[in-house]
C-alpha cells in the first residue's frame with residue numbers, strides 16, 4: 001500500500017500496544033461508535049443483550065462492570081445507569097406509566113420526584129397521589145385498579161420517616177402493583193431493597209457510591225428480566241448515557257463504600273447524640289434514634305445508618321435565627337446533595353410538605369462527612385452561641 005499522508009496517519013496509527021497488561025482499575029472505555037468485526041456481526045447486534053457491544057449509549061466494558069457490581073451489592077440481577085439519580089427516577093416512571101395510569105408517592109418523597117409526579121399529572125394524563133409514608137399495609141386501601149407503581153423512599157431524605165417497606169411491598173404485591181424503592185440513603189449497605197420486597201431499587205450514585213461530591217449518576221436495579229427490559233427500553237429511548245470517566249469514579253468509590261458508609265454512620269450517630277442534648281433542639285430525626293418516626297422499622301430491617309439526618313429546632317427560634325446558626329458553621333458547607341466526605345448543613349421549610357408539619361420549627365439537615373466528629377461538634381457548639 002502507498003505511504004499514507006500525514007493527515008491520515010494522524011487519525012489512524014498502526015501501533016498496537018503489547019498484550020498482557022494487567023492492573024486493578026477497570027479500564028476507562030470512551031466510545032460513541034463501537035466497532036464491529038464485520039457487517040454480519042453488526043447486523044446480529046442486539047443492544048438489549050449485555051454479552052456484546054452495539055453503541056456507546058448501551059454500554060462499554062466500563063459501564064457493564066459498574067452495572068454488574070451495583071446489581072451484586074443490592075442482590076439484584078440487572079442494572080441500568082442513568083446520568084443522575086433523578087434521571088433514574090424519570091426512567092422508571094416513563095417505562096412503567098402511561099396515560100390513564102396512577103402512581104402513589106410518599107408525601108415526604110425527594111422533592112424533584114414529587115415534582116415529576118405532578119408534571120406527569122398535569123401534562124401526561126397520569127394521576128399522582130401522595131400517601132403518608134407511615135401508612136404501612138394500609139397502602140392497600142389506596143391502590144386503585146389503574147395504580148401501576150408505588151414509590152417508596154427509606155427514610156425520607158429530609159424528614160427521615162422510615163416506612164414499613166415489608167408491609168407496603170406485601171400489600172402492593174397482593175394487588176399486582178410494582179414497588180420502586182429509592183434506596184439512596186441505605187446505599188445497598190444498610191438495607192437491600194429486594195430483601196424487603198421491592199421490585200425496583202433505585203439509587204442516586206451521586207451520594208455514597210461516588211463519595212466525592214463530584215459525580216452525578218443514578219442506577220435502576222431489578223431482579224426480573226422482563227421488568228428490566230421494560231426499563232431498558234425507556235433507557236434507550238431517552239438516551240440515558242453516562243460518561244466513562246464518571247463511571248470509573250463510581251467504580252473506584254465502590255471499593256471503599258462499606259468502610260466509608262460505616263464511618264459516616266458512626267460519626268453521624270455521635271453528632272446526632274450530642275445534638276439531642278442541646279436545649280435548642282426539640283427532635284432529632286435520625287432513624288437510629290427513638291424520636292424518629294419509623295425507628296422500630298429501622299431497628300427491624302436495617303443493619304446500619306447513613307450519615308444523613310435532620311433536627312428540628314424549638315419553634316421559639318425564628319427561621320432568621322436558625323439561618324444565622326447555619327451561616328455561622330465553619331466546617332459545614334451549605335449546599336445540596338450528601339454522601340461526600342465534607343459535612344453539609346441545609347435548613348428546610350417544613351410547611352407545605354405535610355399537614356402535620358404546619359407548626360413545626362425549622363428543620364436543619366446534616367450530612368456528616370468524614371471529618372472527625374469532635375471537630376464537627378465543636379463547630380456546632382460555637383454556632384449555637386449565635387442563636
Ligand SMILES: Cc1ncc(COP(=O)(O)O)c(C=O)c1O
Pocket residue numbers: 083084085086087110153157182184185204205206216217218337338
Ligand atoms: C433521596 C434522593 N433520591 C434521589 C436523588 C437524586 O439524585 P441526583 O442528585 O443524582 O439527581 C437525591 C438527590 O439529592 C436524593 O436525595
